[in-house]
Amino acid sequence: MPRLTVVVPAYNEAAVLEIFHARLGSVLAELPLDCDVLYIDDGSSDTTWELIGALAARDSRIGALKLSRNFGKEAALTAGLDHVDADAAVVIDADLQDPPELIPALVERWREGFDVVYATRSAREGETGFKKFTSALFYRSMERVSDTRLPRDTGDFRLLSRRALDALHQLRERQRFMKGLFTWIGYRQTAVHYLREPRQAGVTKWNYWRLLQLAIEGFTSFSTAPLRLATWVGMAASLLAFLFGIWVFGKALLFGDVVHGYPSLMVVILFMGGVQMLALGVIGEYLGRNYAESKQRPLYFIEEKRTPRARS
16 A cells, blocks of 8 residues: 655644644545654744654654754755655645645545645635735746746645655755745646635744745745846946936036036945945855855754654
């Protein structure tokens, strides 16, 4: 019988973990597959790890990894996928915004021959209009600037075949944007649409600052468009400065060189300085990522590991 592993990254999710596992367990019990669950505790400061242990004592299908500290969701996902030895894996968050009841639909498309089956949100309940707007802006901007076409309105919730898992395992870059990596590997991919529900309990760990950082990670990992933009802005600023210089020279030639124009001079200086700082900032983002890659640090460290009793 084919085996499926459900990979669940968790960071301070003690408030929702019991409810999540009850719903997930009901779904897995109905699947005609040999199923297990792999929880990854990403350095939680609440009782998430203890709760995972209590769940594992009752459910022999549960395995778990405890990371040595909070490495971030992308690293936690990588750790989980690195330890999957099943025929396929489903990635899902524990906050129940992504319903476990959709997993059979993902499995069905996998059995039709698809390597990656991603869940696309047809609607997003429980989120502000500003959050929906910024999310839509990000995905549509990525479509324009990146050669890797990210599916719109799609998070990490998806199924990956063994072939897709093996391909991901070869991608060891330190600056990781998993949504892009899932798409970049290629193979046969398809979508399953669903209604995203509000978070059932606890609080989101993704404030606007962290979402902005993730967006910058996505742009710099899968596009050089910001570098090109800095180049074009610099060229445009130089052209404007050249035209302004001709205008100043012509004015002085025709009407004399009267000392005027301090405000306009300051505007030009500040504008050019701002353009230069923008270009340096963009270059710095890429340089910082090269610096992080050059150090070749491990992506994560595991403090404790538990194997499902059903397989031990």
